[in-house]
Amino acid sequence: MTSPHLLWLLAGVGTILVVASIIGEILRARLSPAGENPVIENLIARTNAWWVMVICLALAFIAGKPGVVLLFALCSFAALREFLTLTTHNRADHWSLVACFFLILPLQYWFLATDWYGMYSIFIPVYAFLLLPVLSALRGSTKDFLIRVSETQWALMICVYCASHVPALLYLRIPGFEGRNVILIAYLIFVVQLSDVMQYVWGKLVGRTKVAPNLSPSKTWEGLIGGALTASGVGTALWWMTPFSPLQAAGMCLLITLMGFFGGLVMSAIKRDRGIKDWGHLIAGHGGFLDRLDSVIFAAPIFFHITRWLWSTT
């Protein structure tokens, strides 16, 4: 499933990471030889985690469709585990929670792997939505019932349904783009994550005006505009590896970077409400899987449907 374009993109990301690692080590040697500067240590931890994430993604690309589907199924599992740790549920929900992890999640990715669009695009919003509360209702506890079932459904929509739209890009049929769908995944993730990183960088450099002071102190208008424009500029320059024209690529990039920003904003609101800073602890320097995936999760379904609507024959 590798194509020259994919290798170039990976080589480009590899170069960025080499530069980031070298800068990190130089900063550490100069300013934080004993690891006393938390900002530099965090920068190095984040870069190291990026290496691991990029290598996992590259390996999945080499393994082809099954590899990519499996990787995102595992990400969904880890994300769902983080999300449901924070939601309201009681003992009456035990079987519906078991069903989320061991029935709905595998089924969603199985429908995807068998290219059954009519099923995977409605399975969670229709079937899981209607049937899952029945499991909780049968156990008889009515306390906080609506809160419990809504939060569980929300967890499934975010962590399984929306996340599964990343590997779903592999199953689009775009005339003249056959065999290169993996580029769509690499492109989506690259542009959205670059936007996240550049929002952080621009925010640190010139960030003044907070977008939502109650939600997140680190999200600023300067960071948002600078980050989204930088990432969209880079994404537009890479139009030749996508099915899009330069203008279309620019529009797509602005759309997914904006959705990515919304994802970070909404997920921050949930974290703030639950009194936590990070969703988890498994990705050193970043927090949890959801901390890293929130923007991609929000961007993926929109990117998938617009690409499908305008370019795909399925």
Place this chain on the structure above:
Amino acid sequence: MNSSLRAFAARVTGQAITTFARFITAPRAVWQGIEPVRHQRVYFANHSSNGDFVLLWTALPVPLRRQTRPVAALDYWLTSPLRAFIGREVFNAVLIDRRPEARTEDPVTLMAAALDEGSSLILFPEGQRNSSDSTLLPFKSGLYHLAKSRPGIDLVPVWIANLNRVMPKGEIIPVPLICTLTFGAPLHLAEGETKDAFLTRATQALLALKPGQL
């Protein structure tokens, strides 16, 4: 089965159990009052699930885990050959009999002997799984007697959060949820401290580690 084969099977089983525990709970150890260093300790924790000592054992770094033995109920772990294999050989548990009328050896003597051999211990001072509505059951006196007979040992409170939601009593399939284990500052029996005062202090020290919100 010869002994080296049994030892190998025990290692593999132990690895499988910790891998499964990680897959389900992604345990997070918060070393609040102590550092994760090789130092002989008695870890005492709240007990709400059968998986408690497995999770505590999993959360310990490997060098610490090797020298740490859970204290477990003989009347539970010797009821079937599989349980006996897991209890004795995989976890190398110190098996104590909870039934005073049936036992031949005193639990505190057995625990003290394990400490004298250099092992650390995992202990659940509530003595049984807590499935009541109260946060903790009253502590049994074992912790006090251990503190009195081996006064140099660090008694480390550990709060295990969320595991009762992973596997509520009576359920068979665990729900994957993140569990947090908070390790507090070590306790010792104070000069002239009474049994009740010490057990109250130990209870408070453990309760203080309970996260307000996960």
